[in-house]
Structure formats: structure tokens, C-alpha cells
Amino acid sequence: xxxxxxxxxxxxxxxxxxxxxxxxxxxxxxxxxxxxxxxxxxxxxxxxxxxxxxxxxxxxxxxxxxxxxxxxxxxxxxxxxxxxxxxxxxxxxxxxxxxxxxxxxxxxxxxxxxxxxxxxxxxxxxxxxxxxxxxxxxxxxxxxxxxxxxxxxxxxxxxxxxxxxxxxxxxxxxxxxxxxxxxxxxxxxxxxxxxxxxxxxxxxxxxxxxxxxxxxxxxxxxxxxxxxxxxxxxxxxxxxxxxxxxxxxxxxxxxxxxxxxxxxxxxxxxxxxxxxxxxxxxxxxxxxxxxxxxxxxxxxxxxxxxxxxxxxxxxxxxxxxxxxxxxxxxxxxxxxxxxxxxxxxxxxxxxxxxxxxxxxxxxxxxxxxxxxxxxxxxxxxxxxxxxxxxxxxxxxxxxxxxxxxxxxxxx
Amino acid sequence: xxxxxxxxxxxxxxxxxxxxxxxxxxxxxxxxxxxxxxxxxxxxxxxxxxxxxxxxxxxxxxxxxxxxxxxxxxxxxxxxxxxxxxxxxxxxxxxxxxxxxxxxxxxxxxxxxxxxxxxxxxxxxxxxxxxxxxxxxxxxxxxxxxxxxxxxxxxxxxxxxxxxxxxxxxxxxxxxxxxxxxxxxxxxxxxxxxxxxxxxxxxxxxxxxxxxxxxxxxxxxxxxxxxxxxxxxxxxxxxxxxxxxxxxxxxxxxxxxxxxxxxxxxxxxxxxxxxxxxxxxxxxxxxxxxxxxxxxxxxxxxxxxxxxxxxxxxxxxxxxxxxxxxxxxxxxxxxxxxxxxxxxxxxxxxxxxxxxxxxxxxxxxxxxxxxxxxxxxxxxxxxxxxxxxxxxxxxxxxxxxxxxxxxxxxx
Numbered sequence: 013x014x015x016x017x018x019x020x021x022x023x024x025x026x027x028x029x030x031x032x033x034x035x036x037x038x039x040x041x042x043x044x045x046x047x048x049x050x051x052x053x054x055x056x057x058x059x060x061x062x063x064x065x066x067x068x069x070x071x072x073x074x075x076x077x078x079x080x081x082x083x084x085x086x087x088x089x090x091x092x093x094x095x096x097x098x099x100x101x102x103x104x105x106x107x108x109x110x111x112x113x114x115x116x117x118x119x120x121x122x123x124x125x126x127x128x129x130x131x132x133x134x135x136x137x138x139x140x141x142x143x144x145x146x147x148x149x150x151x152x153x154x155x156x157x158x159x160x161x162x163x164x165x166x167x168x169x170x171x172x173x174x175x176x177x178x179x180x181x182x183x184x185x186x187x188x189x190x191x192x193x194x195x196x197x198x199x200x201x202x203x204x205x206x207x208x209x210x211x212x213x214x215x216x217x218x219x220x221x222x223x224x225x226x227x228x229x230x231x232x233x234x235x236x237x238x239x240x241x242x243x244x245x246x247x248x249x250x251x252x253x254x255x256x257x258x259x260x261x262x263x264x265x266x267x268x269x270x271x272x273x274x275x276x277x278x279x280x281x282x283x284x285x286x287x288x289x290x291x292x293x294x295x296x297x298x299x300x301x302x303x304x305x306x307x308x309x310x311x312x313x314x315x316x317x318x319x320x321x322x323x324x325x326x327x328x329x330x331x332x333x334x335x336x337x338x339x340x341x342x343x344x345x346x347x348x349x350x351x352x353x354x355x356x357x358x359x360x361x362x363x364x365x366x367x368x369x370x371x372x373x374x375x376x377x378x379x380x381x382x383x384x385x386x387x388x389x390x391x392x393x394x395x396x397x398x399x400x401x402x403x404x405x406x407x408x409x410x411x412x413x414x415x416x417x418x419x420x421x422x423x
Numbered sequence: 424x425x426x427x428x429x430x431x432x433x434x435x436x437x438x439x440x441x442x443x444x445x446x447x448x449x450x451x452x453x454x455x456x457x458x459x460x461x462x463x464x465x466x467x468x469x470x471x472x473x474x475x476x477x478x479x480x481x482x483x484x485x486x487x488x489x490x491x492x493x494x495x496x497x498x499x500x501x502x503x504x505x506x507x508x509x510x511x512x513x514x515x516x517x518x519x520x521x522x523x524x525x526x527x528x529x530x531x532x533x534x535x536x537x538x539x540x541x542x543x544x545x546x547x548x549x550x551x552x553x554x555x556x557x558x559x560x561x562x563x564x565x566x567x568x569x570x571x572x573x574x575x576x577x578x579x580x581x582x583x584x585x586x587x588x589x590x591x592x593x594x595x596x597x598x599x600x601x602x603x604x605x606x607x608x609x610x611x612x613x614x615x616x617x618x619x620x621x622x623x624x625x626x627x628x629x630x631x632x633x634x635x636x637x638x639x640x641x642x643x644x645x646x647x648x649x650x651x652x653x654x655x656x657x658x659x660x661x662x663x664x665x666x667x668x669x670x671x672x673x674x675x676x677x678x679x680x681x682x683x684x685x686x687x688x689x690x691x692x693x694x695x696x697x698x699x700x701x702x703x704x705x706x707x708x709x710x711x712x713x714x715x716x717x718x719x720x721x722x723x724x725x726x727x728x729x730x731x732x733x734x735x736x737x738x739x740x741x742x743x744x745x746x747x748x749x750x751x752x753x754x755x756x757x758x759x760x761x762x763x764x765x766x767x768x769x770x771x772x773x774x775x776x777x778x779x780x781x782x783x784x785x786x787x788x789x790x791x792x793x794x795x796x797x798x799x800x801x802x803x804x805x806x807x808x809x810x811x812x813x814x815x816x817x818x819x820x821x822x823x824x825x826x827x828x829x830x831x832x833x834x
Contacts, residue, residue, distance in 0.1 A: 067765050068756030068781070102752040104766065104782030137749025138783050247753050324735075325829060332830035338548025341513040342658050345479030354478050355515065370479070371515025372549050412826050418736060419743035419822075 015299040015388055015408065017291040019176045022163035026180045026191045029216040029258025030054035034156035035168040038149030040142055041097025041135060046168040048146060050153035051092040051212065052122060057256045059089040059130065060225040062232040064249035070101035071111040071141075072131040073250060079115075079127050087221065090128040092212065092252065093118045095146055096171050096197075098135040101247035110141040117147040121154055132210055132250055134171055134197065166195040169210055172417060173197050175292055179284040181277050185270050188259050190217045192277050196236075196285035198249075211236055211251040213281055217274055218257035223266045227275045228253035235282035239290045239406050240321050253278060290406045295413030298330050300406070301391040307401040312349050316394060317405030319347035327410030330390065335381030337366050344394060356397040362390060426710040426799055426819065428702040430587045433574035437591045437602045440627040441465035441667025445567035446579040449560030451553055452508025452546060457579040459557060461564035462503040462623065463533060468667040470500040470541065471636040473643040475660035481512035482522040482552075483542040484661060490526075490538050498632065501539040503623065503663065504529045504557070507582050507608075511544040511552040512658035521552040528558040532565055543621055545582055545608065545659055577606040580621060583828060584608050586703055590695040592688050596681050599670050601628045603688050607647075607696035609660075622647055622662040624692055628685055629668035634677045638686045639664035646693035650701045650817045651732050664689060701817045706824030709741050711817070712802040718812040723760050727805060728816030730758035738821030741801065746792030748777050751803060760807075767808040773801060 031053060038048040053059075061080055063073045079089070093114055100107045115129040122129075133141060166176035180193040194213030219227065232251050257263070264270045291299050302320050307313035320326055323343040329336045340359060344352075355370035361384045365373045384390055442464060449459040464470075472491055474484045490500070504525055511518045526540040533540075544552060577587035591604040605624030630638070643662050668674075675681045702710050713731050718724035731737055734754040740747045751770060755763075766781035772795045776784045795801055 066753060066756040067760070067763050068752045099749070102749045102778070102782055104780050107782065136747070137753060138778070139749075247749075247756060324825075328826055328829035331826065334830070336547070338510070338513045338550075338658075341479045342477060342548060345477040345658060349478070352478050367513070367549070369515050371513055371518065410826060411830075412823050414735070415739055415742065415821060415823050415826055418739035419745070 014175050014288070014292040015296055017175060017288050019166065020178055020180065022160070024180055025162040025178050025193055026182055027159035027162070028191050028193050028214040028256060030057055030256025031214045031254065032157040032159050033161035033165040034153035034158070035161065035164050036149040036152035036156065038095065038145045040095050040145050047096045048149040048153055049094040049165050049168045050118065050150065050157065051165070052157055053090050053254060054256050054258060055088070055090070057089055057254060058087070058219065058221055058224055059252055059254045060221070060228040061250060061252040062228055064247060066247045068102055068247050070099055070133060070248040071103055071107035072100055072133045073248060074108065075111040075115065076130045076132070076250060079130055088128055089130060089254070090124040091118050091122055092130045092132065093146070094132040094134070094169055094210065095141070096134050096169060098133060098139055098141050099137050099248050100133040100141040102138040103140060106140060110143045113143045114146050117143070117150060121150050130252065134169070134210055134248055137247060162193055162195060169195065169197040171197060172294065173292055177285050177288040177292070179281045181281055183273065183277050185217065185274060186261055188261050190215060190259050190274065192281050194281045194285055196289060198289050210248070211282065211285055212254070213252070213278060214254035214256065215274070215278065216256050216258035218259065218261055218263045219255040219274070220263050220265045223264055223271060224253060224255050226266055227278055230275055231279040231282040234279045235286040238404055239286045240318060251282070287406055290408050293408035294417045295411040296408035297411050298409040299389045300330060300408060301389070302405040302407065303391060303393045303402070304396065305393070305402045306396040306398060307403070308399040309401045310403050313396070313401050313403035314405065315349065316344055316347045316396065317403055319343045320392060320394070321405045321407035324410055327407070330385065330409040331411045333382070333385040335361070335378055335385045337361065337381055340392060341367060352396065353398070358395040358397065360393040361385070425586050425699070425703040426707055428586060428699050430577065431589055431591065433571070435591055436573040436589050436604055437593055438570035438573070439602050439604050439625040439667060440669025441468055442625045442665065443568040443570050444572035444576040445564035445569070446572065446575050447560040447563035447567065449506065449556045451506050451556050458507045459560040459564055460505040460576050460579045461529065461561065461568065462576070463568055464501050464665060465667050465669060466499070466501070468500055468665060469498070469630065469632055469635055470663055470665045471632070471639040472661060472663040473639055475658060477658045479513055479658050481510055481544060481659040482514055482518035483511055483544045484659060485519065486522040486526065487541045487543070487661065490541055499539060500541060500665070501535040502529050502533055503541045503543065505543040505580055505621065506552070506557055507545050507580060509544060509546040509550050509552050510548050510659050513549040514551060517551060521554045524554045525557050528554070528561060532561050541663065543659070543661055545580070545621055548658060573604055573606060580606065580608040582608060583705065584703055588696050588699040588703070590692045592692055594684065594688050596628065596685060597672055599672050601626060601670050601685065603692050605692045605696055607700060609700050621659070622693065622696055623665070624663070624689060625665035625667065626685070626689065627667050627669035629670065629672055629674045630666040630685070631674050631676045634675055634682055635664060635666050637677055638689055641686055642690040642693040645690045646697035649815055650697045651729060662693070698817055701819050704819035705828045706822040707819035708822050709820040710800045711741060711819060712800070713816040713818065714802060714804045714813070715807065716804070716813045717807040717809060718814070719810040720812045721814050724807070724812050724814035725816065726760065727755055727758045727807065728814055730754045731803060731805070732816045732818035735821055738818070741796065742820040742822045744793070744796040746772070746789055746796050748772065748792055752778060755805060763807065764809070769806040769808065771804040772796070
């Protein structure tokens, strides 16, 4: 069960002009389950993405990067195809060929060129992708294409997610109503048993390629790059921002006044999706915000946030609602900031000041910590007292169910 | 239950000339439990140590480093005092004063100077050390001092360890019989609920301070620095090597022919203790050796080994005996070696070649992987195919009990 999250109603997910979505049951790994999603984009659509930094990145990730930035990049993207069940990672040359064959199959169906198609896979690593099943499923996807299919699409890309994740916004920009709608699946930087996080956000605004590329990086840095469940980076992580221009109007460049407003809304949608992933983190019973302030730079604030978020000690203490908060200090000391003066650090649990001067706050009472630890949502705030930089990391606790889900899933 | 490990019999733990050990129940955190150990060293004894790199290192660690290397370092060490229950970490200035008060109390009892005493603590972080209880317990420790107390001492420093950890060797060196005996407690680089790993090894060989300092670093690098349970580095980790010279003979320097033989035996004892810690890792049901070869340097081999050993995915798959081995590739890709060519990597599970050319070995059959995964001890071998460096990491799986132990321990 996710922590304080539920999927928006289908009616709340506004269609994006120029985007149609179709779903099918292709039987890629299991039968009787929607496991294939086709997203068709109108002519003139653009896309930009950020991808996993895992060196064993999946074949579809490599193909996406080539089609989005490579020499033969068409500039125009006309379709995305997403399968669940098989990650097509750790598959070597055959995997690369399978991802390209998938693009070619979609291109034939939609009468576009294969380089205008972006492939995505999520599932088990080291197993071959059954391209023939994807090909066989495509006609049903095409027949199902509809601008109002965002809700079903959010469900079609689920693996062990317990809820579908989607978000939608509308803003006024230069007298026009701009829609931003997105979906995501996963449970953090890693899908512990499917090894994938996927996020797709589309807008009908017209945006230059350079502005789009910058916007997707900025949005990812403030959303998907702030979440973790267990600290591994998956082989398939992909976050794609699509701009169809369907709303009309002149193209928005990086220097346009509309850029900031649109970027803020895109980031807002991405953040809602990213936080939904943590709230649905495998076995999660608590949603934990970590705010690190007073750093020399954002990078070291992130490092401290992740050191806390990745500590099994901290995560199990939160699962137990046990205010064994020295574990948080130990994690901070383990963050790799060699010149950190631990005697200046302050640490709060919500509004309770737990630690000062490298030790326990004399006024801290264990029952205050115990009270906060009972909550389903908790904020850990750390002041490094050495600068003005700030960063947030969002995570969940580590429970029996995390182990159960990951120990049992293939059996 | 530890994986294939049991404490040696008391008779197998040979006394070290110049070392006497005394145990007491001081009621430091809980009653009716041996929680205080005093190790008395004969005049002329030396010690060297390696300590945690956690910036929140405990007060006793700071005092040890000062007494071993500081300006007022006496060169001669006459006693070690170890308490369980409270880590005296995250305790700021009061913690520092408490550790020094402990040394002073021991010094008074043994008529030595406080700088000749090394203090060690293991237990809960952020809570004050009850020095008065340690002082009150010292007379019982002194009355109990005996050269044959290694077995009891190994039990006295246990916290959530399920077995006491001890090892002993005797070698012939220059016509003399040299004894090396050691004890340790903990479950890896971290004590998940007590935040401490401690290791003490003593020999009656006469060794120069420089040779001793080098020997303890070399031994740690080949033993305690190769193990992990959950990847956090504790605030109190300490490994101490003692040389009493009680065996007589001329002092062994770094350039002496005896150095290598003695260092090998010391490392052998340290490795046995370190591996015992992993075999007794919290909730461990499997003992996993990770051998990484073909690296440019030892550091990158270690990085790959730890990336595998710290992946909750890999650890839960081993707990489940599930040959979901793509998780190992994902961990390798996440090790931070930016120029690694994943298409050259090979990976074995014991003698089964699982992965070649960045993908699955065509000859690999899942039942072969499944057979190996059933074992209580498993070796993962990775060939990076880029150099001659090699490194080993020893770890255990991640089970329900790991979560249970760490979620419940203070309740």
C-alpha cells in the first residue's frame, strides 16, 4: 500500500493535443496482462530525455540516446513504444538488434522512419526480448490509440507498482491553455525486482529543442534525481519530456519569458510522479523527506541526503518507529565529505531539534522523537553550517515486505 | 545462526606472554551481563591500530588515536578497556571527557599513566557513557585478570553477535615459539544495531613500532577492510595489534626476514576473525565470497566487489536462492568505473560461467545457477578484463531477520 498516494481519476488527466496512447496485451512475459504501450505523436513533435548512468544501460536506452542525440537524429519524434516484463538489459548485441527491430516494427505501422521511434523496456535483466510478440501486439495498440488513454497507459506500464502514477496540469501561457500530463512507474532509482523506473511527460506547448533538452534536465534534477528506495541505479531508468506544439503559438526558447513558468509546471508534474514512486516504494510504510541545508554546494547536500536515505540502519529504525537517531549522525559521517566539521552540525526530526554541537541536544527528550517517529510522513532536516546550498532527497523505510518482495518475485 | 562458524574451544586460544584479561558485569546498559573487559599488557608492550573513517568517529576512537600517535604518545601501551552497551559516539565534548576519565580510572588501578591506556566502546550512539559504572566495575576486572581468559573475553565484548569470535596461531620464528591470539565482535563494517566492530590481536613477538604500524594496516586491508554486511561504516570500528615482546628475542623491524612470516600469520588471524563476523552477519543465511579480477588496480576491483556486496537486490536474491543474476551485472554497472567496457566482462557463480560479452553466456542454463544458489557458501567471480589487479570482498545475504533485528533491538 502506498503512503498517502492514490492515482488521479481518468478525468483529471487532461489529454495533450498531438498525443494518442494505445495499450495491448502482448504476453511478453506473462499472459492476460497489459504489457505493451504505444504513444503516437503528431508531426512536428519533439522529445528530450535523461537516462540511467548505469554502465550496463539497457539496449533501448542506447537506442533512445542515439535517436534523440545521435548523428542520424531526425529532430522529430513520432512514437514511443514501452514493454514491461523484459528489461532487454544485459543482452549484448542481440538486445541492441531487438530494440532496433522494435522501432522498425512501429515505424512500419505508423509510416514513419525507425529513427523517429523511441523504445523502452522494463523487466527482468539478462533475458532476451521477444520482439515477435511486440510486433504481434502492435495492431491492437494502434486500434486502441486515443488521446484520453493516459489513465490506462499509467496502468499498462506498472510492474510491481501497487498503484498507477500519473499527474496533469494546465497553465495559461501567452493567452493559450497549455496542458502538461505525465505518467511514471517504478519505486525509486531502482525497481528492485524489475530494474526500471520510467517517466513520460508530454506538453502541447511549442518548445525549441535546446529549451526542451534543458527543461528535461532541470525537471529530472528536481524530481526523479531526488528519490531513492534502495540506492541502486537501474539499467533502464528513462525520463522523457515531449513537446507536440499542438497548442500552437510561437516556439518557446530558453530566453523566452514563458520558459520559467512552463519549466516550473513541468518540474511540478515530474516531482509529483517521482514522489509517488517513493510513496509506493517496495514495502514502504513511511515517506521520509530529507532536507540538507547549509552546504558548500548542492552536490555535498545531496551526498549527505543520500547517505542518510541509503543507510539500512536509518531505514529500519523508521520502519520500527524507533528514535534511534544516532544512526542518522553515523550516516552523515559516512557521506564522504572529508572536511566536514561534525561539531557544528544540527539535526531536526520535523520541528524537534535532536542534535547540536556533534552530540545530543540537551533539551531533546526521547518521547519527542518517539512521537514524530510514529508518523507516516517525516522530515529529517540537517544543517551542515558551512554554506548556503540546499538539497532534498525523498525516500521510504526498509520493511520486511521489501525483503519479501525482492526475495520472492520470480518464484 | 552463523554460517559454518563456531567459536574455538578455550584450550585452542593460546595465551600470549605479557597479556592478561579480566571481565566484569558493570551494568553499563543492562544488568546481569558481562559488559566490561580489561586487557593488561606487560611493561614494554606496544600497540598500533586502524580506526573507522566515519567523521562522527566515537570519542574513544579519538582518544586511542591520540594515545597511539599523538604528541604525548608514550610509545608503551599498558592497558585496553572495552565496554559494551554504549558507543560513546555522537556525544560531543562530554563524550571526549568520559573516554579520558575512563583511561584515568584504569591508570589509577594499574599504576600506569592515562596515556598508556586505550579505551573502546560499543553500543548505542547519542547516549552518554556512564563512567562511574565503569570505574565501579574495574576492581572486579583486575581481580579476574588471567592470561587464559581469551575465551571469556571474546564473549564479554559480544553485543548482538550470536557467537563469540576468536582465533589463535603459533609459529616458529628464529627458534622461538611465537603466539598470535585475537578476538573480535561485530557483523561487518557496520554493527547495524550497535554501530561497532572491534578487533584485538596480540602477539608476544618483539616488533618495532614502525613494523607494527605497517603490519596492522596490511592485516586490516586483507581482513576487516574486505567485509561488509550492509555497507555503512560505523562510528567505532577499531582494530588493534599488540606486541608484548614476551617471547624475547631481538626486535623485528620492517626489513627483517621474520617480518613477512609474522605478518602473514597476523593477517591469517585477522582474516579468520573478519570472516567470522560476516558468517555471523545479522540475519545471514548465506556466506558470499566476491572475487574481482582483471582490474586496472585493486581499488576498482574493491569498488566492484562492494557494489555487488551492497546491492539489496543481489543480497535478497541470494537469500531467496533465486538465480536472478542480471542484478549482479546491474551492480557492476553501478560501481562508478566510468571507462569500464561492460561488453568484455565475464561473471561466474562458483564454476558456472553466467555472463560473457555483456550478456548471458549462451551455454548458461538456469538450473546450473539455481543449483549453486542453493548452497550456504557461494563465490561470485567477476573478470573486468582490463588489467591484472585482484580484490576480494566477503559478505552475506539480506534476510527478513536482518530487518527484524534492526527494527526491534531497542524495544
